Amino acid sequence: MRVEDIVKYMAENIPRGRVGAVEKAVAFIIRDFKIWWTYKLWITLDVLSSLTFVATYYFVSMIVTPQALIDAGYAADYLTFSVIGISLQHYVFASVSSLSDAIREEQWNGTMETLLSSNTSFRVFLLGESAFRFIIGSYFLLASLGMGVLLGIRLLLTPGSITAALVLTILLVASHMVIGVLGAAMILKLKQGDPIVWAFSWLTQLFSGVLYPLGLLPDWLKWVGNAFPLTYSLDGLRRCLMNGEGFDSPMIMENTLKLVLFIVVVLPFSLWFFKKAYDSTRREGALGQY
Amino acid sequence: MNRLEVLKLFMVEEKRTKSSLRQLSAVVWSQLKMMLAYKSWLIMDLLSTFASVVMYYFVGMQVDPTRLSQSGWGTSYLAFSLVGVATSNYLWACLTRLSHSIQHEIRGGTLETIAVTPINMFIFFIGLTARGYLVSLIYLVGVFTVGVYGLGAKLSFTPQSLFLFITLFVLMLVSNQALGLVAAGIIMVYKRGDPLVFILAAVNEFLAGVLYPLELLKRFPAVQLLSMLFPYTYALDGMRRVLILGASILDLKVLTDIVVLGVFSIMLVPLGLKTLAWGYNRIRREGTTSSY
Numbered sequence: 250m251r252v253e254d255i256v257k258y259m260a261e262n263i264p265r266g267r268v269g270a271v272e273k274a275v276a277f278i279i280r281d282f283k284i285w286w287t288y289k290l291w292i293t294l295d296v297l298s299s300l301t302f303v304a305t306y307y308f309v310s311m312i313v314t315p316q317a318l319i320d321a322g323y324a325a326d327y328l329t330f331s332v333i334g335i336s337l338q339h340y341v342f343a344s345v346s347s348l349s350d351a352i353r354e355e356q357w358n359g360t361m362e363t364l365l366s367s368n369t370s371f372r373v374f375l376l377g378e379s380a381f382r383f384i385i386g387s388y389f390l391l392a393s394l395g396m397g398v399l400l401g402i403r404l405l406l407t408p409g410s411i412t413a414a415l416v417l418t419i420l421l422v423a424s425h426m427v428i429g430v431l432g433a434a435m436i437l438k439l440k441q442g443d444p445i446v447w448a449f450s451w452l453t454q455l456f457s458g459v460l461y462p463l464g465l466l467p468d469w470l471k472w473v474g475n476a477f478p479l480t481y482s483l484d485g486l487r488r489c490l491m492n493g494e495g496f497d498s499p500m501i502m503e504n505t506l507k508l509v510l511f512i513v514v515v516l517p518f519s520l521w522f523f524k525k526a527y528d529s530t531r532r533e534g535a536l537g538q539y
Numbered sequence: 540m541n542r543l544e545v546l547k548l549f550m551v552e553e554k555r556t557k558s559s560l561r562q563l564s565a566v567v568w569s570q571l572k573m574m575l576a577y578k579s580w581l582i583m584d585l586l587s588t589f590a591s592v593v594m595y596y597f598v599g600m601q602v603d604p605t606r607l608s609q610s611g612w613g614t615s616y617l618a619f620s621l622v623g624v625a626t627s628n629y630l631w632a633c634l635t636r637l638s639h640s641i642q643h644e645i646r647g648g649t650l651e652t653i654a655v656t657p658i659n660m661f662i663f664f665i666g667l668t669a670r671g672y673l674v675s676l677i678y679l680v681g682v683f684t685v686g687v688y689g690l691g692a693k694l695s696f697t698p699q700s701l702f703l704f705i706t707l708f709v710l711m712l713v714s715n716q717a718l719g720l721v722a723a724g725i726i727m728v729y730k731r732g733d734p735l736v737f738i739l740a741a742v743n744e745f746l747a748g749v750l751y752p753l754e755l756l757k758r759f760p761a762v763q764l765l766s767m768l769f770p771y772t773y774a775l776d777g778m779r780r781v782l783i784l785g786a787s788i789l790d791l792k793v794l795t796d797i798v799v800l801g802v803f804s805i806m807l808v809p810l811g812l813k814t815l816a817w818g819y820n821r822i823r824r825e826g827t828t829s830s831y
Binding site: 288290291294295297298301304305306308309311312313314316317318327439444447451452454455460461465466 | 579583586587590591593594597598600601602603606607610616734735737738741742744745748749750751752755756
């Protein structure tokens with residue numbers, strides 16, 4: 250067989266059934282769910298380990314004075330403050346890092362190359378890989394909050410505050426998917442030690458007000474927190490859930506607008522960055538390397 | 540080449556080291572080389588050390604000193620949390636590192652290869668823990684340095700307190716590593732179990748009061764009783780008494796902590812060694828040294 254024949258054979262246009270992006274994303278979710286479900290012990294223990302954090306801060310709250318919370322404009326309840334902070338930080342960190350982990354897993358198992366050489370665009374691939382992680386993250390988030398309720402956290406829920414909290418949660422997920430995509434791009438290129446996920450984890454713990462209000466930070470450090478969407482999400486969601494504020498509150502509106510702005514600015518950049526990393530890895534033939 | 544010549548080739552007597560120390564240093568060196576290969580990871584870990592201490596510094600600003608002192612631990616939450624945070628990494632290293640490393644070797648297919656070499660497997664297993672110990676040591680020194688010299692936490696570092704701290708610390712390592720040996724032996728056979736060790740470490744960390752005074756558990760007698768079943772609880776209590784309160788060996792509570800840790804060590808070390816040997820012999824007999 251001549252080379253031309255082989256090229257012609259490979260270039261043959263085989264009609265494929267049209268499968269939409271949503272259907273593919275759902276297929277990803279079903280696949281990941283099936284894998285996840287086989288590790289039932291892991292699931293139970295994962296939930297238990299996140300609950301130990303909540304329980305730890307239950308005891309820490311017994312020795313904390315709420316003055317700093319009052320100064321920051323929150324209700325005087327450190328347990329509620331810390332449980333919301335820890336639950337959301339874990340939620341977004343687990344979701345952001347799991348996208349990088351999923352790519353590592355695909356590379357490790359040798360399925361990355363196969364998957365991306367199918368008729369699946371990298372955007373659908375990213376959506377599919379991250380969707381399930383956020384769904385599972387929500388499960389842990391609810392478990393942590395549920396544990397918090399059992400331990401006595403006080404949530405002030407009104408129709409207005411629930412609506413605002415839902416909108417802020419959607420923006421929280423969207424903004425952190427953007428960071429997850431950046432981390433995934435780094436993993437594609439570096440294969441190991443994702444600096445974006447690492448930096449995200451530690452910097453947000455320090456500067457986003459997970460365990461203390463930002464008012465405690467010195468002025469020259471406060472600006473760092475402004476770079477992270479978690480800062481706005483936490484502040485907004487705490488005001489909704491602890492104070493019962495809704496969209497009529499200027500602070501909630503401000504946090505919402507900042508989150509929208511973050512997504513609008515960073516989303517195109519992170520997709521462009523991932524495309525660059527993806528194309529360069531493909532050119533080098535290193536898509537399946539780990 | 541005929542069969543006898545091939546056999547002869549294999550039977551050539553190569554000079555092999557029988558020194559346990561050299562074998563151990565070779566395994567430790569291999570672990571260090573792997574660790575240093577991930578430089579960015581190492582740098583991130585060092586920076587994390589700094590970040591975690593600073594975080595508890597800010598948490599400490601919210602703690603009411605009166606409530607903390609009522610629990611008997613002085614008025615500085617930073618000093619209180621520093622001892623817990625600095626040593627808890629060792630707890631994780633002792634409990635999880637060996638089983639994780641063995642799983643890694645099995646997954647990489649290298650455990651079988653190493654098993655057929657003349658290396659003493661016990662030495663090999665000790666060497667495997669080196670990486671976790673070294674990383675935890677960097678963390679421990681980093682946490683104390685940043686906390687004491689950078690953020691002004693007041694800890695007692697006299698020769699006597701350092702001696703007592705090291706005694707308690709070594710006993711903590713021995714008793715918890717023994718638990719790690721038990722976990723590694725079981726995981727080698729049943730392949731899955733990493734999550735169990737993970738939760739054991741997380742629950743242990745919670746029950747030992749790394750971030751809160753254990754006196755607060757008095758409201759929950761069952762949880763308090765459970766916390767007394769783990770050696771780390773006594774180690775942390777003793778180390779805090781020595782470093783925060785400047786307690787001496789004559790302090791009855793420190794003495795009790797040392798004795799209890801000694802009893803834990805005497806009971807757990809033989810159990811750990813036997814379980815590890817049982818696990819290793821069983822996977823060799825069953826031929827599952829490379830299956831996962």
